[in-house]
Amino acid sequence: MIYLDHNATSPVREEVVEQIIPYFREFSGNPSSVHNPGRAAQKGLDDARRKVAGLVDVHASQVIFTSGGTEANNLALMGVASKFDFKGRIITSTIEHPSVLQMCDLLESRGMQIVKIGVDEQGVVDLDSLEAAITPDTCLISIMHANNETGVVQPVADIANICRHRDVLFHSDTVQSVAKLPVTLANIGADMISLSAHKFGGPKGVGALIINNRLKFPGILLGGSQERGRRAGTENLPGIVGFGAAADLLIDGQKDYADFLFGLRNQLEEKLSNLVPELVIFGNNSERLANTTAVGIAGLDGETLVMHMDMAGFAISAGSACGSGRTKASHVLTAMGYDGAIGQSAVRISLGWDTKAADIDKFVMVFSRTVKQLQQMSAPLTMAV
Amino acid sequence: MAYNDKVLDHYENPRNVGSFDKNDDNVGTGMVGAPACGDVMKLQIKVGDDGVINDAKFKTFGCGSAIASSSLVTEWIKGKSLDDALTIKNKDIAEELALPPVKIHCSVLAEDAIKQAITDYKKKQ
Amino acid sequence: MKLPIYMDNQATTPVDPRVLELMIPWFTEKFGNPASSSHSFGWEADTAVKKARKQVADLIGADPKEIIFTSGATESDNIAILGVANFHKERGNHIITLVSEHKAVLDSCRFLESEGFDVTYLPVQDNGLIDLDLLVNAFTDKTILVTVMAANNEIGVIQPLAQIGALCRERKVYFHTDAAQGVGKYPIDVNKMNIDLLSISGHKFYAPKGVGALYVRRRPRVRLKPVMFGGGHERGIRSGTLPTPLLVGLGAACEIAAQDMESDNRRILALRERMRQGILGQLSDVVVNGDLEQRLAGNLNISFNYVEGESLMMAIKDVAVSSGSACTSASLEPSYVLRALGVNEEMAHTSIRFGLGRFSTEEEVDFVVKTIVKAVNKLREMSPLWEMAQEGINMDDIEWAAH
Numbered sequence: 001m002i003y004l005d006h007n008a009t010s011p012v013r014e015e016v017v018e019q020i021i022p023y024f025r026e027f028s029g030n031p032s033s034v035h036n037p038g039r040a041a042q043k044g045l046d047d048a049r050r051k052v053a054g055l056v057d058v059h060a061s062q063v064i065f066t067s068g069g070t071e072a073n074n075l076a077l078m079g080v081a082s083k084f085d086f087k088g089r090i091i092t093s094t095i096e097h098p099s100v101l102q103m104c105d106l107l108e109s110r111g112m113q114i115v116k117i118g119v120d121e122q123g124v125v126d127l128d129s130l131e132a133a134i135t136p137d138t139c140l141i142s143i144m145h146a147n148n149e150t151g152v153v154q155p156v157a158d159i160a161n162i163c164r165h166r167d168v169l170f171h172s173d174t175v176q177s178v179a180k181l182p183v184t185l186a187n188i189g190a191d192m193i194s195l196s197a198h199k200f201g202g203p204k205g206v207g208a209l210i211i212n213n214r215l216k217f218p219g220i221l222l223g224g225s226q227e228r229g230r231r232a233g234t235e236n237l238p239g240i241v242g243f244g245a246a247a248d249l250l251i252d253g254q255k256d257y258a259d260f261l262f263g264l265r266n267q268l269e270e271k272l273s274n275l276v277p278e279l280v281i282f283g284n285n286s287e288r289l290a291n292t293t294a295v296g297i298a299g300l301d302g303e304t305l306v307m308h309m310d311m312a313g314f315a316i317s318a319g320s321a322c323g324s325g326r327t328k329a330s331h332v333l334t335a336m337g338y339d340g341a342i343g344q345s346a347v348r349i350s351l352g353w354d355t356k357a358a359d360i361d362k363f364v365m366v367f368s369r370t371v372k373q374l375q376q377m378s379a380p381l382t383m384a385v
Numbered sequence: 386m387a388y389n390d391k392v393l394d395h396y397e398n399p400r401n402v403g404s405f406d407k408n409d410d411n412v413g414t415g416m417v418g419a420p421a422c423g424d425v426m427k428l429q430i431k432v433g434d435d436g437v438i439n440d441a442k443f444k445t446f447g448c449g450s451a452i453a454s455s456s457l458v459t460e461w462i463k464g465k466s467l468d469d470a471l472t473i474k475n476k477d478i479a480e481e482l483a484l485p486p487v488k489i490h491c492s493v494l495a496e497d498a499i500k501q502a503i504t505d506y507k508k509k510q
Numbered sequence: 511m512k513l514p515i516y517m518d519n520q521a522t523t524p525v526d527p528r529v530l531e532l533m534i535p536w537f538t539e540k541f542g543n544p545a546s547s548s549h550s551f552g553w554e555a556d557t558a559v560k561k562a563r564k565q566v567a568d569l570i571g572a573d574p575k576e577i578i579f580t581s582g583a584t585e586s587d588n589i590a591i592l593g594v595a596n597f598h599k600e601r602g603n604h605i606i607t608l609v610s611e612h613k614a615v616l617d618s619c620r621f622l623e624s625e626g627f628d629v630t631y632l633p634v635q636d637n638g639l640i641d642l643d644l645l646v647n648a649f650t651d652k653t654i655l656v657t658v659m660a661a662n663n664e665i666g667v668i669q670p671l672a673q674i675g676a677l678c679r680e681r682k683v684y685f686h687t688d689a690a691q692g693v694g695k696y697p698i699d700v701n702k703m704n705i706d707l708l709s710i711s712g713h714k715f716y717a718p719k720g721v722g723a724l725y726v727r728r729r730p731r732v733r734l735k736p737v738m739f740g741g742g743h744e745r746g747i748r749s750g751t752l753p754t755p756l757l758v759g760l761g762a763a764c765e766i767a768a769q770d771m772e773s774d775n776r777r778i779l780a781l782r783e784r785m786r787q788g789i790l791g792q793l794s795d796v797v798v799n800g801d802l803e804q805r806l807a808g809n810l811n812i813s814f815n816y817v818e819g820e821s822l823m824m825a826i827k828d829v830a831v832s833s834g835s836a837c838t839s840a841s842l843e844p845s846y847v848l849r850a851l852g853v854n855e856e857m858a859h860t861s862i863r864f865g866l867g868r869f870s871t872e873e874e875v876d877f878v879v880k881t882i883v884k885a886v887n888k889l890r891e892m893s894p895l896w897e898m899a900q901e902g903i904n905m906d907d908i909e910w911a912a913h
Contacts, residue, residue, distance in 0.1 A: 008546045021534075034820075034823070035832070036830055037514065070751070223614025421855035446896075
C-alpha cells in the first residue's frame with residue numbers, strides 16, 4: 001500500500017517515536033508537580049517548547065500548546081473575539097478550514113460581523129475585496145497560508161502589510177504549510193499562526209497557537225494555570241515532546257525537504273498530464289505547496305476513482321478528511337468556480353517524507369490506467385444521456 | 386522547588402538549631418511569622434558583657450527557604466555587635482541564598498527575627 | 511527498589527506497559543486519519559477508534575454512541591458545563607456544585623457567573639462529603655445542572671453519585687460528574703447512578719496524557735452547545751482529528767481497569783492501610799484528612815502538625831508526593847479543598863498527599879513510612895511550634911503577627 005494522503009495525516013517519524021516513548025513511563029510525571037518526576041516532566045515540556053519556538057523563530061513564551069490545529073484555530077478566533085467583547089468585524093476567506101469557518105459562524109451568532117472573501121479560479125484570495133472589506137471596527141483577518149485541498153499558497157505577506165497599515169490583527173492557519181514552506185511568525189507577518197504536529201511527522205493530538213507577545217487574551221479552556229493561563233488542562237507531554245522532536249528534525253532540513261517534495265510533485269504532474277491530457281490541475285498557475293496536487297477529470301466521480309485506487313494499493317483522497325465521514329462537494333473547489341462535473345471528479349494526491357520516486361511512477365501508471373477504465377465504463381452512460 | 390545548593394546545604398545541615406532559656410537576661414528572643422501563613426521563625430541570641438552576640442540559635446516552622454534563611458543568619462550574627470547585626474538586610478540574605486521572588490518573604494522574616502531578638506534583649510537590660 | 515518512589519498517582523499515572531504496547535503501532539504503521547473515508551489507512555484507524563469507544567463505554571455502562579473523545583477531563587468539564595448551560599439558559603440559569611470541586615469545574619462555573627448564571631457552591635462536611643440535605647434545599651425551579659465530582663483529587667473522598675443522581679433525575683435536572691479520579695478506580699455505572707454527563711481523564715488511570723472522554727446521555731437526551739468547532743468530528747460536539755494512538759491507549763486502559771479493578775483495589779487498599787497504620791503508629795499529632803470509608807483505595811492525605819508541608823517534601827526528596835501547602839501551589843494559597851473541610855490554615859500547610867497506585871509495592875510503602883517518620887521527627891526538633899506544644903503552650907492563645 002502506497003500512502004499519498006499526507007495532507008490528511010502522516011505517519012510519525014521513527015526518530016520522533018523514539019523520543020516520545022520514554023515519556024509514557026520513565027518520565028511520566030505531571031509537569032505541574034513540584035517533585036522530581038514533575039520537574040523532569042517540566043524539563044521535557046520546556047525543551048519541546050523551545051524546539052517548536054525555534055522552528056517558527058519565536059520565543060518559547062509565545063507557544064501555546066493545544067490539542068491540535070482545530071483547537072489552535074478556535075483559540076485564535078475565540079481569543080480575539082472575547083478580547084474585543086464579541087463586537088466588530090472578522091474577515092476571513094471562503095476556502096478556510098472548517099475550524100475557522102465554523103468558529104466564525106458561532107461568532108456571527110454572538111453578534112459579530114463575519115465577511116468571507118472569495119478566491120479566483122486559481123484559488124487565490126482577492127486582495128482588493130479583502131482591503132475593501134476592512135472597516136474601522138474590524139478586529140481580525142484570518143486567512144490560511146496554504147489550502148489543505150489544493151495546496152494553493154495565499155499572499156500572506158501582502159495581507160500582513162494591509163493588516164499592519166489598517167491596524168488589524170492577522171491570524172494565519174499554517175497547519176498545512178509548515179515544513180513545506182519556510183514558516184515563521186515573522187515570515188508570515190501574522191500576529192498568530194496555528195500549527196499541527198501530525199501533519200509533519202509528529203503525533204496526533206497536539207498542536208500549537210503561536211502568538212505575538214504583545215497579544216493578550218483569555219484562553220478557551222478554563223480550569224488551570226497551564227500554558228500561562230491560556231490553555232488549561234494537564235499537558236499532553238508525550239505528544240508535546242513528539243511535536244518538539246518533529247520540529248527539531250525540520251529546523252535543519254526544511255529546505256531540503258521542500259526541494260525533495262517539489263521534485264517528486266513535478267515528476268508526478270508532468271507524467272500525469274502526459275498520460276491523461278484532459279486532466280485539470282487545480283490552482284496550476286498559483287504558487288502551491290510542494291507536496292500537493294489536486295486534479296479533476298470531467299465526467300469521472302472522484303469517490304469512485306479514489307476507491308479504485310485504494311483497491312489497487314494507493315491511498316489518496318477525494319476532498320479533505322473531515323469528521324463527518326462523508327464527502328460532499330468541496331467548499332474550496334466550489335469557491336474557485338469548479339462546482340460542476342469537474343468539481344465532483346476532484347481527487348487530492350499529497351506527498352510526504354516517506355514518498356519515493358518509484359512510488360510516483362507506480363502511481364502514475366495505475367492512475368492513468370484506472371482513469372481510462374472508468375472513462376470506458378461511464379462512456380455508454382454518458383452517450384445514453 | 387528547584388533549590389539552589391546553598392539552600393539545600395542549610396536545609397540538610399542546619400546550623401545552630403536549638404533553644405536558649407528565654408528567661409535568661411543575656412538572651413534575646415525573636416519570634417516572627419504565623420502558623421496560618423506557613424512560617425514561624427524563632428531566633429535567639431546570647432549577648433556577652435562586651436555587647437557582642439556570642440551565640441545564636443533558631444527553630445523554624447516553614448519551607449526550605451525559611452529554614453535556610455534562619456540557619457544562615459544565626460551564622461552571620463555570631464560575633465557581631467548588636468548594631469552590626471542590625472545592618473543585615475533581607476536583600477543580603479536573599480542574594481546569598483539566591484531566593485526566587487516567591488521566597489523573598491523568608492528573608493524578610495529572618496531580618497525581622499534579628500530585630501525582634503535584639504529588641505527583646507535590650508528590653509531586659 | 512528504584513528511587514525516587516512515585517507516590518503521586520492522583521496527579522498522574524505512568525502508562526501501563528500493556529497499554530503502551532498496544533499504542534505503539536498506531537504511531538507509525540497504522541497511522542491513518544480515522545476521518546479519511548477513502549482508503550484503508552483511514553478505515554483501519556476508524557475501526558480502532560470504534561473499538562476504543564466501546565471499551566470506554568463498557569467501563570461505565572454506557573452506549574458507545576454516548577462517548578465523545580476529548581483532550582482530557584479539563585476539556586470534558588468545560589464542554590459539559592458550558593455546553594449544557596449555554597443550550598438551556600432559556601430554561602434556567604442556576605447551577606449547583608461543591609466548593610471542593612476541581613478547578614476545571616469551578617472556573618467554568620465562575621465564567622458562567624460572569625455571563626449571568628447563578629451558581630450555588632455547596633459546602634462539604636468535615637469528612638469532605640456532600641450534605642445531601644443541603645443539596646435538596648439548593649434546588650430551585652431555575653436549576654438546570656448539578657455538577658459534583660466522583661472522587662476528590664486531594665483527599666480521595668467518594669461522593670454518593672447514585673443518591674445525587676436520583677435527586678437530580680426526580681427534578682429533571684442534568685447531573686454532571688467530573689469522574690477524572692473515579693473512572694477506572696471503582697465501579698461507576700451511568701445508568702444505575704442516573705448520571706447524564708461524565709468526564710474521564712486518561713492519564714489518571716494508566717492511559718496516556720492528552721486524551722479523555724465525555725459521556726453524554728442519549729436517553730433522555732442531553733443537549734449541549736459545542737465548545738470546539740471544526741470538521742464536525744464527535745457528533746459535532748468536539749471537532750479535531752482524533753489521535754488514534756491515544757484513543758487506543760484509553761480504550762485498553764478501560765478494559766484493563768474493568769478486569770483488574772477488584773484485585774487492584776484490594777492490593778492498593780492493603781498498602782494504604784499498612785502505610786496509614788505505620789505512620790499513625792509512630793507519630794503523634796497527625797490527622798488523616800477526609801473520610802476513611804468513602805475513599806479511593808489509593809489516597810492518603812495526612813496533616814503532620816507542626817511541620818510545614820514543603821519542607822517535609824524536601825526532606826523526603828526520594829519520594830514523590832504532593833502537599834496542600836501554599837508553598838507548592840501556583841496560587842500561594844493553602845489547599846482550598848482542605849480549607850473546605852474546615853481544616854485550619856495551619857494544618858493545611860502541614861498536609862501531604864500520598865497517592866498509591868497499581869505499581870506501588872509493599873517495599874516502597876515501608877520505605878516511605880520509615881523516611882517520613884524520620885523526617886517529621888527531625889523537622890519537629892527544628893520547629894518552634896512543636897517546642898511550644900511540648901511546653902503546653904496553646905497556639906491559639908498567641909497573637910501572631912501575620913505578614
